[in-house]
Amino acid sequence: MLDFTSLPLAPGLQQGVQALGYTQPTPIQARSLPAILDGRDVIAQAPTGSGKTAAFGLGLLHKLDVATVRTQALVLCPTRELADQVAQQLRKLAVGIPNLKVLTLCGGMPLEPQLRSLEAHDPHVVVGTPGRIQELLRKKALHLGGVRTLVLDEADRMLDMGFEEPIREIIGKTPKDRQSLLFSATFTDAIREIARNTLRDPLEVTVDAPQEQAVIEQRFLQVDPARKQTALAGLLAQHRVESGVVFCNMRKDVDEVAGSLQHFGFSALALHGDMEQRDRDEVLVRFANRSCNVLVASDVAARGLDIEDLALVVNYDMPSDADTYVHRIGRTGRAGRDGLAISLCTPRELPRADVIQERLGAPLLWDRHVPAAPKAHAAPPAAMTTLRIDAGKTDKLRPGDVLGALTGDAGLSASAIGKINVFPTRTYVAVARDKAAAALARLNAGKIKGRSFRVRKL
Ligand code: AMP
Secondary structure (H helix, E strand, C coil): CCCHHHCCCCHHHHHHHHHCCCCCCCHHHHHHHHHHHCCCCEEEECCCCCCHHHHHHHHHHHCCCCCCCCCCEEEECCCHHHHHHHHHHHHHHCCCCCCCCEEEECCCCCHHHHHHHHHHCCCCEEEECHHHHHHHHHCCCCCCCCCCEEEECCHHHHHHCCCHHHHHHHHHCCCCCCEEEEEECCCCHHHHHHHHHHCCCCEEEECCCCCCCCCEEEEEEECCHHHHHHHHHHHHHHHCCCCEEEEECCHHHHHHHHHHHHHHCCCEEEECCCCCHHHHHHHHHHHHCCCCCEEEEECCHHHHCCCCCCCEEEECCCCCCHHHHHHHHCCCCCCCCCEEEEEEECHHHHHHHHHHHHHHCCCCCEECCCCCCCCCCCCCCCCEEEEEECCCHHHCCCHHHHHHHHHCCCCCCHHHEEEEEECCCCEEEEEEHHHHHHHHHHHHHCCECCECCCEEEC
């Protein structure tokens, strides 16, 4: 098996690898590093936690000439948090390379210090978000003519956030003979398109299945049909989950169960196949941005659901076959985290439990105690609330514009703002629940990019 010492890494870098305590390369590193060090373009399907940062980090540092004071590597990231993490890891990997300057350039931070830093001298490596990099390029503060390595990190998220156009502009300012590395958790058509336009004869690397096997705890609870809704509310309150999915067998129950949970105080939403695409998108955005803590779904509607850390899956009804059961509960315990699956079972549904037991090959764990339901409106709501702005990509609105409008002078702190999703004609921004009224007032009173748009709380 390949280890780091057998790689032709620049000498200072072995020191960085050792300082970080890495001994064996992760699968993504083992498969991409030889090609990266060889100067080849790479497109890699690599989720967070796969070790992708060190893969491209070692590649770009390997080629770097510290004596040349020019920007030689550019890493584009979707968010400031990720850019900070990447820059931090690059600095650690580069402990054996003296005088290396790594600069992060992200939106939501004051522009002045960034301009001053760039004026002093060019950083060797720039890590940043596309909007701000584009702005600095237009101001002629940042020069990319010396870039030898370009990295698109979490490219799918950057596209989701509406950064496609700035990315194109930025790439156009880098030399054609650069090396390009693209990392993405998914390979969608849009990613393939960017890859076609950006990469030359790339090596394609995918690592499937998380390295760790997640443990899903499975429990069963026998309930009277008339007490299902209160039992469900009791379970959800007991586990205080931030993100849980409840599966119903019948579509008509989806709305009813979601309504009942709302009555108890949960931020519950319904998702079923009869909804318009637009409404489904909206529900999924609100679930992913944590302004909905319980999603009540039918099997068909949940098909496209891809949420990473789902803490709990509840079967409101016993699924009719073992495959559906395995599929439903497989949505929790992703990304190496442990998950919990609880199935409500009425006496009539007991034969279905037997089928599942047979499939699992082990006795099912039955809970005796049915937890009491919370009082009306007493259940914990979601941490965030979503505001909808009736403007989007077609209005050239970008996440940074919304963030800027909310956090500018005397505005909210950036920590109160969550995910921002920009669609062609609508934008959703998650804000901390207790700051929602202030955020709404601010957006309604002020302007975004000098224009007024209709904003409402969902
Ligand atoms: P990433 O996917 O780049 O966010 O990396 C996930 C975590 O794995 C980070 O904390 C890295 O420091 C760590 N890591 C990366 N490569 C290795 C390795 N070869 N051995 C051990 N840990 C690693």
